[in-house]
Amino acid sequence: MTNPSNKLLELRDLRVAYGGIQAVKGLNLELREGELVSLIGANGAGKSTTLKAICGLLQPQGGEVRYQGRAIGAQGPWDLVAQGLVMVPEGRGIFARMSIEENLRMGAYLCRDGEVDADIDAVYQRFPRLKERHRQLAGTLSGGEQQMLAMGRALLARPKLLLLDEPTTGLDPQARHLMWERLQQLLQQGKSILLTTHFMDEAERLCDRLLVIDHGRKIAEGTPRELIAAHLEPDVVEVYGGDAQALSTGPLRALASRVEVSGETAFFYTRDAAPLMQALAHEHTLRSLHRPANLEDLFLKLTGRQIREDA
Ligand code: ATP
DSSP states (O other): OOOTTSEEEEEEEEEEEETTEEEEEEEEEEEETTOEEEEEOSTTSSHHHHHHHHTTSSOOSEEEEEETTEEOTTOOHHHHHHTTEEEEOTTOOOOTTSBHHHHHHHHHHHHOOSOOHHHHHHHHHHOHHHHHTTTSBGGGSOHHHHHHHHHHHHHTTOOSEEEEESTTTTOOHHHHHHHHHHHHHHHHTTOEEEEEOSOHHHHHHHOSEEEEEETTEEEEEEOHHHHHHHHSOSEEEEEESSOHHHHHHSGGGGGSSEEEEETTEEEEEESOOHHHHHHHHTOTTOEEEEEEOOHHHHHHHHHOSSOOSOO
């Protein structure tokens, strides 16, 4: 049984550098048993580096990682796997020239002695597609199947805390939904998850809490709803079909509290969209989309709407 008051993972002022490059600059984070916490941030923000430091693949230059109440110190990845802290890396880390079954057996033998068939069967029950193709070489699997294999292999270590680096990148919509369902099942079974993602709908749907990371620092933390309510107006009207820059300074500007421009679209943020929608009804050359503010708006507000040249 999970105990949500139990702190499973804690980062205190974590600092990680590659030579002269400071990738993580003093990060604090807490994750309790049974929680799913997401790290979101632009490319190069320091998300993967954080996960690697937590699982012992990188040694921090400063600060501390505490797992189950104890500093992990200089323990390596395999010491931590034995304690239930398991990472699935971004490239998935599977052996391309081995079959699904061989990958699973190898994974099981690496983390435990004795009989492994029952555990492998349990993986096949969770991901029936892996069983159907158990002789197929891992390198010939689709992206979604490879992700299932990587997850299945991680589960053989009987993790308490899974670190998942972009678990749904490259997956089609069906495979993403399947992965989300599997992650929810793992949470219901008492596992805890720390994941990174670039998909705001994924973070909004799955996580209890999220941290926005920018240039190696945490710039916001909370539940998706709390963060949206704290930082954004509730309504957004996207307007396109004209000169977005001119729209953002023209007569419509007065009908919104804030306007941002990205490419050919002007985003009008407002607490009451009715006057703006009425005005737009007379603008026949413009097109518009009225929607509630979402996590993507938050992310872009906090980290900048322009595409990063410096990422
Ligand atoms: P993405 O979303 O693109 O995966 P990220 O937030 O996971 O990005 P990191 O991979 O943690 O970002 O990288 C953080 C910074 O550290 C970047 O500036 C990156 O170039 C740098 N970095 C990462 N790995 C190395 C390495 N092995 N050697 C040198 N610099 C590195």
